[in-house]
Amino acid sequence: MMAQASEGNVKGQEKIEADDNKKPVNVEKSTEAEHEPKLEAVVEDSWLIRDCEVYSDEYDECTSIRARFHQYFIYGESLDCNQWKRDYDNCCKWVENKDVKAGEALIKSEQARRMERLRAHYRNDVWKKRDSPPEDWAAPLPEWMAKRDENTYLAQKAREIREGTETEEKDSSCSIM
Template identity: 45%
Template sequence: MSETDKNDIVNDKDAEGTSETNKTKEKFWESEWMLRPCEMYNSEFKVCNSFRGKFNQLFVDGETADCSQWKVDYNNCTKWKKLDDQQAYEDLVASEKVRRVQRLKGHYMNDVWTRREAPPTDWNAPLPKWLEERDSGTFLAAKQQQISTGKDREIELYMPSACTIL
């Protein structure tokens, strides 16, 4: 085999290698931002099934919770991460959406407060005089005065910087 033939074989391997890396680009999962790392699902399952977890559930809710969904989510997560299983991913996202709705249920069902569309028009109005007088002797007022006058910068000159290169 001549030298040029060997070079052609090496070049063909390089070309194949680059085409392989282009093929193995990561797939974009649209709702991946809402998913936890797989180990968190397993950890939640262990905590939920522990004696302490069961005792806490009894104390707070009056009954023990079904922890099987955490195990199902862990299995789906590992299947999705290792095998790029589309169905496992969809099941996991659906489970997280249900969990999110459950968590925010009290917030949306709250009828004590009326929701507003925009902040009040005078949200940045100056404080009333009586409130300014009451808070004038506090540490925060003194610190704000130092910052306003520039005296706060004197301390920074004597403080070592947080960045240290060893």
């Protein structure tokens, strides 16, 4: 069933005629952007919230037979997957009802998940973190390395770009054997 817009638009509504039965149908235009305050501005770090399908997929993956076997093999027990379900429920509340409390709970959960993932990075005391790049980071390559790489495809293309003699390749040089 295809629909085409007719010319008789009403403020806030769009009149659409269905091809098969030619009955006019009124469809509400999205005016939420005009009337609703910017919730992203009210809820800080709302960019952390993913699509709700992602939380649902993570929950399904976490509770699958394959994942349970993997969890038992790695950890010796099944992991608790309820946080993914809570995150999915909070995401639905956030998207459908603009529930600020659910949005903040979801952001808090995302931040905790991120901190858990980066815990080893922050606890690293073996490597000294740099404040700036090394002084000689843009130094030329050693002579042996420059000589080794002078006939590579990348070096040839870089030379052509520098000289302005870049040619358009029409034939593919790829061969499948």
